Amino acid sequence: MAPKVLVSDKLSETAVQIFRDRGIDVDFMPELGKDKEKLLELIPNYDGLAIRSATKATEKLLASAANLKVIGRAGIGTDNVDKDAASKKGVIVMNTPFGNMITTAEHAIAMMFAVARQIPEASASTHAGKWEKSKFMGVELTGKTLGVIGAGNIGGIVCDRARALKMRVMAYDPFLGEEKAEKMGVQKVELDELLANADFITLHVPFTEQTKNILSKENIAKLKKGVRIVNCARGGLVDEDALAEALKSGHVAGAAFDVFAVEPATDSPLFNLPNVVVTPHLGAATTEAQENVALQVAEQMSDYLLTGAVTNALNMPSVTAEEAKVMGPWVKLAGHLGNFIGQMTDEPIKAINILYDGTVAEMNLEALNCGVIAGIMKKANPDVNMVSAPVIAKERGIQISTTNQDKSGAFDGYIKVTVVTDKRERSAAGTVFSDGKPRFIQIKGINIDAEIGSHMLYTTNEDVPGIIGTLGATMGKHDVNIANFTLGRAGAGGEAIALLYIDHPVPQAAMDDLTATGMFSQVKPLTFDVG
Numbered sequence: 295m296a297p298k299v300l301v302s303d304k305l306s307e308t309a310v311q312i313f314r315d316r317g318i319d320v321d322f323m324p325e326l327g328k329d330k331e332k333l334l335e336l337i338p339n340y341d342g343l344a345i346r347s348a349t350k351a352t353e354k355l356l357a358s359a360a361n362l363k364v365i366g367r368a369g370i371g372t373d374n375v376d377k378d379a380a381s382k383k384g385v386i387v388m389n390t391p392f393g394n395m396i397t398t399a400e401h402a403i404a405m406m407f408a409v410a411r412q413i414p415e416a417s418a419s420t421h422a423g424k425w426e427k428s429k430f431m432g433v434e435l436t437g438k439t440l441g442v443i444g445a446g447n448i449g450g451i452v453c454d455r456a457r458a459l460k461m462r463v464m465a466y467d468p469f470l471g472e473e474k475a476e477k478m479g480v481q482k483v484e485l486d487e488l489l490a491n492a493d494f495i496t497l498h499v500p501f502t503e504q505t506k507n508i509l510s511k512e513n514i515a516k517l518k519k520g521v522r523i524v525n526c527a528r529g530g531l532v533d534e535d536a537l538a539e540a541l542k543s544g545h546v547a548g549a550a551f552d553v554f555a556v557e558p559a560t561d562s563p564l565f566n567l568p569n570v571v572v573t574p575h576l577g578a579a580t581t582e583a584q585e586n587v588a589l590q591v592a593e594q595m596s597d598y599l600l601t602g603a604v605t606n607a608l609n610m611p612s613v614t615a616e617e618a619k620v621m622g623p624w625v626k627l628a629g630h631l632g633n634f635i636g637q638m639t640d641e642p643i644k645a646i647n648i649l650y651d652g653t654v655a656e657m658n659l660e661a662l663n664c665g666v667i668a669g670i671m672k673k674a675n676p677d678v679n680m681v682s683a684p685v686i687a688k689e690r691g692i693q694i695s696t697t698n699q700d701k702s703g704a705f706d707g708y709i710k711v712t713v714v715t716d717k718r719e720r721s722a723a724g725t726v727f728s729d730g731k732p733r734f735i736q737i738k739g740i741n742i743d744a745e746i747g748s749h750m751l752y753t754t755n756e757d758v759p760g761i762i763g764t765l766g767a768t769m770g771k772h773d774v775n776i777a778n779f780t781l782g783r784a785g786a787g788g789e790a791i792a793l794l795y796i797d798h799p800v801p802q803a804a805m806d807d808l809t810a811t812g813m814f815s816q817v818k819p820l821t822f823d824v825g
């Protein structure tokens with residue numbers, strides 16, 4: 295059945311066309327972004343949700359999104375998506391980090407000009423037939439200091455444009471390197487230095503716990519008198535009440551805001567103040583940007599739903615379509631190895647080490663790690679997937695480490711997973727043969743060669759005669775057909791293991807019979823999702 299995608303915000307029709315062309319069933323219902331109840335009711339029907347900023351993907355919405363696999367944000371900011379809840383639910387969250395950056399930077403520059411020259415007020419006054427030439431005295435940008443808070447993609451473009459306008463640019467961004475700042479021709483400063491020196495300030499940080507209220511009442515008090523503030527990033531970065539007070543007192547000369555603490559903003563302390571320019575979250579609103587983000591989000595979501603390729607995800611490592619194809623059998627193997635150890639381990643896991651050898655060590659290990667962890671967690675939580683497993687592992691304090699090494703043995707490449715608990719270490723290794731089939735090649739350090747089936751039986755015993763016969767006869771007695779039988783031993787007379795690939799689940803009576811022989815130290819039925 296074709297995957298189903300719901301578009302619940304005003305995306306360009308291009309997105310709908312792309313989904314259709316890719317064979318995805320798409321419903322275009324942009325009004326749902328504002329209708330929480332209806333969205334909640336319909337969301338269980340969809341594999342994908344394409345949004346802009348109006349739709350709020352809350353924990354509640356995600357809880358009822360029974361089939362959801364991906365949320366695609368046609369834009370940059372994902373503060374309207376509860377990413378923790380999405381990750382725990384195994385839902386990938388992707389955005390389009392570059393599609394609207396130029397457009398948004400241009401809006402910030404436009405807003406800076408608008409507030410410097412009071413263009414909106416002057417325009418309204420002129421439309422009204424007044425000719426208030428002396429009322430609207432402005433300031434030049436040339437030679438002024440622009441303080442950029444957040445010099446990432448959008449902030450970086452703003453810096454570039456501002457330098458072309460002959461402004462002196464300083465940037466506060468803890469993640470901006472000195473070398474990069476130098477290349478950009480901007481002065482890297484601490485926040486207080488920016489607050490004290492900037493004639494104009496523009497914000498380009500995401501809304502996070504750290505950036506929330508970054509222009510607080512306290513920080514607004516530190517601003518240079520006569521400063522003008524532009525916010526085309528997110529509401530909530532600036533204390534709107536404190537700013538309104540500073541505007542009224544004349545400490546701040548003007549403000550240009552595209553985004554507000556509450557949106558849609560029908561009221562704000564900034565409304566109706568002189569020298570305040572406001573726009574209704576138009577930063578990304580150009581035909582070019584909207585085409586870009588719609589096209590990108592639809593392609594990315596389709597790729598994921600149809601091929602497993604992951605691009606621009608915020609909660610999962612990227613996997614290209616090419617990688618997804620080559621890595622497919624290895625991701626399966628990673629899951630099976632994890633699943634084998636998960637089924638064998640009853641006590642809490644403290645650490646997981648994953649060794650990648652040979653060809654597989656060259657692959658996208660972050661994605662493979664997710665596969666192993668998901669396999670291990672599956673026993674405790676059958677709904678876990680590659681997105682949610684690492685989050686759950688982290689919550690449980692499980693240490694994950696990886697080792698990669700050049701080809702060291704007979705196989706071109708293999709994966710070995712070792713799990714550490716308070717009681718023991720347990721390991722299993724596997725490889726993928728040229729037929730694309732994953733196989734187990736080592737358990738507990740004992741070499742084997744086992745094809746992996748939906749139903750398997752694992753036994754451990756002392757290496758004595760009669761084991762094969764007992765296993766075969768018992769399975770036969772209970773009408774269980776054996777597809778494949780693999781044995782291995784640590785050394786003659788030492789510990790031995792058997793892995794049987796069988797056509798049906800092993801009946802309890804067969805397990806009881808095997809245990810009753812006293813020949814086996816362990817008899818464990820296993821299941822694998824080989825589909």
Ligand SMILES: NC(=O)C1=CN([C@@H]2O[C@H](COP(=O)(O)OP(=O)(O)OC[C@H]3O[C@@H](n4cnc5c(N)ncnc54)[C@H](O)[C@@H]3O)[C@@H](O)[C@H]2O)C=CC1
Pocket residue numbers: 369370371372391394395398443444445446447448449466467468469470498499500501504505526527528552553575576577578579
């Ligand atoms: N008004 C609108 O329509 C639009 C608004 N936006 C907003 O703009 C924001 C920025 O977008 P991009 O530049 O593309 O993101 P980006 O990720 O490229 O850049 C953000 C920068 O902020 C910096 N940063 C993070 N935490 C910081 C902190 N505590 N203090 C100072 N700097 C910090 C980062 O190091 C990074 O360089 C988005 O998160 C979104 O909220 C984006 C597009 C349109």
Ligand SMILES: O=C(O)C(=O)COP(=O)(O)O
Pocket residue numbers: 346347348368369370371372394575576577578579
């Ligand atoms: O891309 C972003 O972060 C934006 O804020 C754009 O928002 P929008 O898609 O226009 O509602």
